[in-house]
Structure formats: structure tokens, C-alpha cells
Amino acid sequence: MIVLFTDFGSRDPYVGQMKARIQEVAPNQQVVDLLHEVPDYNAHAGAQLIAAFSASFPPGTVFVCVVDPGVGTDRDGVVVTAGGRWFVGPDNGLLSIVSGRSSDAKVWRITWKPELLSSSFHGRDIFAVLAAEIAKGEFPSVKLEEKSALNVEFDTGDLPRVIYVDHFGNAWTGLRDTGIPRGSRVVAKGSEFIHADTFGSVGKGEGFWFVNSVGLLELAINRGNAAEKLGLKVGDTVQVFKPN
Amino acid sequence: MIVLFTDFGSRDPYVGQMKARIQEVAPNQQVVDLLHEVPDYNAHAGAQLIAAFSASFPPGTVFVCVVDPGVGTDRDGVVVTAGGRWFVGPDNGLLSIVSGRSSDAKVWRITWKPELLSSSFHGRDIFAVLAAEIAKGEFPSVKLEEKSALNVEFDTGDLPRVIYVDHFGNAWTGLRDTGIPRGSRVVAKGSEFIHADTFGSVGKGEGFWFVNSVGLLELAINRGNAAEKLGLKVGDTVQVFKPN
Amino acid sequence: MIVLFTDFGSRDPYVGQMKARIQEVAPNQQVVDLLHEVPDYNAHAGAQLIAAFSASFPPGTVFVCVVDPGVGTDRDGVVVTAGGRWFVGPDNGLLSIVSGRSSDAKVWRITWKPELLSSSFHGRDIFAVLAAEIAKGEFPSVKLEEKSALNVEFDTGDLPRVIYVDHFGNAWTGLRDTGIPRGSRVVAKGSEFIHADTFGSVGKGEGFWFVNSVGLLELAINRGNAAEKLGLKVGDTVQVFKPN
Numbered sequence A, B, C: 001m002i003v004l005f006t007d008f009g010s011r012d013p014y015v016g017q018m019k020a021r022i023q024e025v026a027p028n029q030q031v032v033d034l035l036h037e038v039p040d041y042n043a044h045a046g047a048q049l050i051a052a053f054s055a056s057f058p059p060g061t062v063f064v065c066v067v068d069p070g071v072g073t074d075r076d077g078v079v080v081t082a083g084g085r086w087f088v089g090p091d092n093g094l095l096s097i098v099s100g101r102s103s104d105a106k107v108w109r110i111t112w113k114p115e116l117l118s119s120s121f122h123g124r125d126i127f128a129v130l131a132a133e134i135a136k137g138e139f140p141s142v143k144l145e146e147k148s149a150l151n152v153e154f155d156t157g158d159l160p161r162v163i164y165v166d167h168f169g170n171a172w173t174g175l176r177d178t179g180i181p182r183g184s185r186v187v188a189k190g191s192e193f194i195h196a197d198t199f200g201s202v203g204k205g206e207g208f209w210f211v212n213s214v215g216l217l218e219l220a221i222n223r224g225n226a227a228e229k230l231g232l233k234v235g236d237t238v239q240v241f242k243p244n
Helices: A014-025 A043-054 A096-100 A122-135 A226-230 B014-025 B043-054 B096-100 B122-135 B226-230 C014-025 C043-054 C096-100 C122-135 C226-230
Strands: A002-006 A031-035 A062-066 A077-082 A085-090 A106-110 A144-147 A159-165 A171-176 A185-188 A191-193 A207-211 A216-221 A238-241 B002-006 B031-035 B062-066 B077-082 B085-090 B106-110 B144-147 B159-165 B171-176 B185-188 B191-193 B207-211 B216-221 B238-241 C002-006 C031-035 C062-066 C077-082 C085-090 C106-110 C144-147 C159-165 C171-176 C185-188 C191-193 C207-211 C216-221 C238-241
Touching: A002 A014, A002 A043, A002 A122, A014 A031, A014 A122, A014 C031, A031 A043, A031 B014, A043 A062, A043 A085, A043 A096, A043 A159, A043 A171, A062 A122, A077 A096, A077 A122, A085 A122, A159 A238, A171 A185, A171 A238, A185 A216, A191 A207, A216 A226, A216 A238, B002 B014, B002 B043, B002 B122, B014 B031, B014 B122, B031 B043, B031 C014, B043 B062, B043 B085, B043 B096, B043 B159, B043 B171, B062 B122, B077 B096, B077 B122, B085 B122, B159 B238, B171 B185, B171 B238, B185 B216, B191 B207, B216 B226, B216 B238, C002 C014, C002 C043, C002 C122, C014 C031, C014 C122, C031 C043, C043 C062, C043 C085, C043 C096, C043 C159, C043 C171, C062 C122, C077 C096, C077 C122, C085 C122, C159 C238, C171 C185, C171 C238, C185 C216, C191 C207, C216 C226, C216 C238
Parallel strands: A002 A031, A002 A062, A062 A085, B002 B031, B002 B062, B062 B085, C002 C031, C002 C062, C062 C085
Antiparallel strands: A077 A085, A077 A106, A106 A144, A159 A171, A171 A216, A185 A191, A185 A238, A207 A216, B077 B085, B077 B106, B106 B144, B159 B171, B171 B216, B185 B191, B185 B238, B207 B216, C077 C085, C077 C106, C106 C144, C159 C171, C171 C216, C185 C191, C185 C238, C207 C216
């Protein structure tokens, strides 16, 4: 399975072009759109998100990850394997958290350049092609060069910020559910959230925090739009106050 | 064919996670996104919409229907068969109209719980898995318990309200084309609409009603945005005045 | 491969219905969503866009192209072949540029009407079915009638206007990269853009023009939203001033 994870936008023509390229290289390959609304140009939020998402995908999954404001400059393209999964994308930090949290990560620099290479769309021209080859079981050794580490590495710890806001207005944070007591209060943009297990266990219009389906702390309002009502945006800091 | 029908949003990462789960259970299964913008939390509009849509899908189609503000509470999950098609989703009314309008509906309560069950995403953890099994032809009897009726049942009649607004600004109503004379006037939010067969048969900027491609009355403005211009929203009441 | 190119909206239920119809006619057919946000009702922008996009798709690709404000009126439906690719859609100019730029184009009028034909959704009822048959290798001769030319033909030259704005706020123009010196200044809505090869080669917040991944001149701001900041919209005129 190839999984796409980008900031290309779900309404724009970029994803379709990548998929067409994948089909040319690996006909009948299954391709799943995971997310095309990674916050624009935000490799940092993207790195936290892909680390959280990828854990629940089966070994052998090939992720094409593109949040790439430096496309066409001399930043490298890389292939990473970690935890039995594959990741193809730019070496700008985007893959550094999933790689850094793994004990068995390996990194290759992409040395290959296709004959027709646009300056703005390596997702289609390079990353999609390599991902399709890996998914087919034809590891493209001649297009790669092993290297010891990524050039750009982000802190692999939690990120106490809002990293994604969904269309319901729920705000995902970069905080994992590791030892945070359920009695903790979470504060963001001056608003306080207490814990609840489910949306239905608080009143309509009430805010709460919960551990979401990929193991991250998420801020929400039952049947309301938390981001709109409380002004939450990607990048806002989040504080956790543990009970005494 | 598995058909997805949710309020998960077409830009968010929820749909991709469901599809990945389906691929794990039923590799190479065809999956079609019908709608991921059912009005948020609105099981009532969703129930009218899925009843209208499903009729034109071939027997054997498996619909995963998720509009589920009560996820994680003690509302049941169900499998319904009606008219030769399958429906998997919450027992909150969402499947009650397609079921109630059928003479051969059967209902099962989902008794199965997966080992890893999030509190907020049964679409991925439960409904997608059961739909994939049914689509494969492996009816999951051991995960189900037959029951005589749904717990939550909506009126199976027409709903004289706006139930969906598309990106053109056209407003779908919950009124079916059953005995409404073409000379009828339709009134919504103080605006009056007369009938036309096609967009091109009224002037640019003129409003009209027509029977849309799934048999529902729809309000539109030729080459204009009716919802924006006239303030139409999901939930607005719609009145039909038949000619004398 | 079938490629979909429409103004049906990526969030609405129209695309899914087309895909379901394609699956019924041609099970397991690969279908790629290229673009569902062609500017609404704008066959002219659509004609420029599909001409630019299609060139990089392999021969044999079947495009379903629907921007069709005249649906249900007496405008014809057509099948066009040009450059080894297939195009199915309305005869309203949308396919006239890709056809007119080709030396080997052939045109057929669609004479077939399905038993169940809605007045508003020929994309599902007619075009999807014919595209699926062509993709299967079963050319539907009995449903077609050869004709010498399209009824509606647009100028096949470049269009010096904004024809698409993506979610980053980048503005695509209808100008191809044919003999435009890199020293040229491009002016739109009173703003001036100089050339740069990549986003990363100008400062954050600076505007520039570049040749995009389908060979069109595009206006952008590095890490900024050009359309929002400068008020660029589809239809705005664009001027190129070549260096002395």
C-alpha cells in the first residue's frame, strides 16, 4: 500500500498527477490519501503528524511525504525505512521524527534525476516514482546512496502546540498520551479543557480534551467548533497542568 | 463495491485511515467516496440523503455510513440490509429511513469489539472492518446479533427542509418528486422558486427548482450561488404551493 | 486509466456517483481524480487547463471532462481523440483547445441516450459510461456518429489571464512557456512579478513568476498567499513585458 501525506491540498490538481505517475510505474497499486492538508509549508507539524499516524499502518506500507517549501533548491530527497515502513520525501525535517523515534531507521539520499524534472513538483517527478518502485518490491538501489543520518533533524519529543485543526474545529496537539493523568487540565489560548472519554459524555457546547484515535491529545467542543469559538490555530502553545 | 458516506470531511485524515483499514481486511476491494460532507453531526439530514442516494447503487453494494456524535457512548452499532444493499453504521437514526422505506429490511446489532478500540473513531475500528468482511463475502455472524428493529427511528416520510448545500450553492431538499406538479411554487427563506427542467432553460441569475439526479427537489440559481445569495442553510424549511 | 476533470467540487457527492457508474461498467478500472475544482461553469478556463494537463498523460488515457452549465439543453455530447488520448464531455468549447492543438484529432457526436437520464447530471449518466467502455477497449460505435468538427471552438492560442488559483494562493495563467525570456516582467492586478526558478530562491514574502509543472506561467509568493495578498482572481488579465 502507498499512502500519500502532503500539503498539496485536497482540492488541487497535484495529488491526481502524483497518482497518475504512480499508476504508470506500478499499475494497480493501491494508493490511499491520508492527508493533503498538512499545514502549508509546515514541515514541523507534518513531522509530528506522520510520526503519530504511521504507527498504525502495517509493515511494508510506503509513505510519500511531501511538505517541501525548498523544492528545487539543493535540499536532498531521501528514502527512510523505520519500523518496517518506508518513507520517501524531502530531507527538511519532515521525516526526522518518525526516523528518530525508531531504533532501526536507515536513510538513503536520492541521487537520481529523471529526464523531465520540474523545479516545483518533485512529489510527482521523483518521490512518487521511487515510492511506486519500492511498493512493487523493486528497491531502486541505483537511484540511491546510503547515508548515516538525515541533514535536518527536529526534536523527537512531544510538541506542546496545536499541530492540526480538522473541519469540525477540533485541535490536535503534538502531545502524546504518555503519563498524562486524566485529572490534568489543558490550557490553550486562555481556555481550559478538562478530560472526557467521549464527545457524548460532556454537555453540548462544552469543551474537553481527549486522547484521539492516533494517540495524541486533542481539544474539542461537543457538537461545536472549538477552533472557531476559541480562536485556536496551528502553532498555538498548549499547557498541561497535572493534578496536585 | 464499498461506498463511504460520512461527515468526516473530505480534507481531513479520517477517510484515509478508514480506507487503509479496509485494504488490510479486503485487499484490492473497490472503495468509492460518495460523500464526506454530510452536515456535521446531523444524522437526520444524513438519513434522508443516504435513502435518496442508495437507490441507484447496484444490489450487493456495502455502505459505510458514519455520522456519529454519540461515538464511544452506549449507542449501538448496527448492520442493516435493505433492498439487497448493506449498510453499516451507528444506531442513531442514520440508517432508519433507508431501512424503514424497505419491505425486506433486516437488522443486526454489532456485538464485536476489536482489541484496539479508540473512543472517537468507530468508523475505522469497527464499521470499516465489518463492511470489508461483508464486501469480501464473509458475513461476520459471530460479531453480530440479530435484532427486530433499530433503537432510533426517524419518520420515513419526506423532510420539507434543506438537507444539503453543494459548492455551487445549490440547495437540496428532503422532498421527493412524488406527485408535485411542475406548476408548483417552492418557497424557502422568503424566496420563491418556479420549476425549470434545466439550468440552461432559465436566464442567468434566475432562481428555479428542479428534480435533481437522485430524485429530490433542489433549489438553484442558473450560473449563480443560490445559498449565498438567498441565505439558504441546512435546516431551513421549504414550502411547496401547488397550483390551483 | 480514466482521469476525471470537472467543476463538480471535491467535497460534493457528484464525483462518487460518477465513479460508481464507471465501476459498474468497467470493474477494477483505475480512476484518477485530476481536478474537480475547475472554476465553476468556466469552460474557457477548463479548456486551457485540460490542454496543459493532458500532454503529460500516457497515450490511451481516457479523460472525462465536465464543465457543463448547458447540461440538459440541446448542446451535444462528444468523444474526441487527440494525440492518442481520449476525451469525453460536452461540446461547449471545453475540449476544443486540446482538439485544435492536435494534428490528428477526430470527433464523434454522442447519439446514445440511456433509459434513465437525469436532466442535470450527464457526467454520471452518459459521459462516465462511454469513458468506461472506451477504457475497457470496447469502442461504443453504435452510440456515436462521426462528425467533422466541434460545434463550439475557442481560440487555441494562449490566454493571458489567470485560469486557476490553488489553495496556496498561487495563480496559474493561460500563458505557455514558449519564447518568454526569463528577464520578462509579468504584471497582474497592478503587481509586478520577476522570474525565479524555485520558491526557495526568493525571499520569504516575495512575489515571482515561474514555469509550473505543466508548462504554464504561474504567479506566486514564497511561503505566502499571492491570490489573497494581491487580490488575484480567475479571469484577471496578465501582461508580459519582455526585456529590451
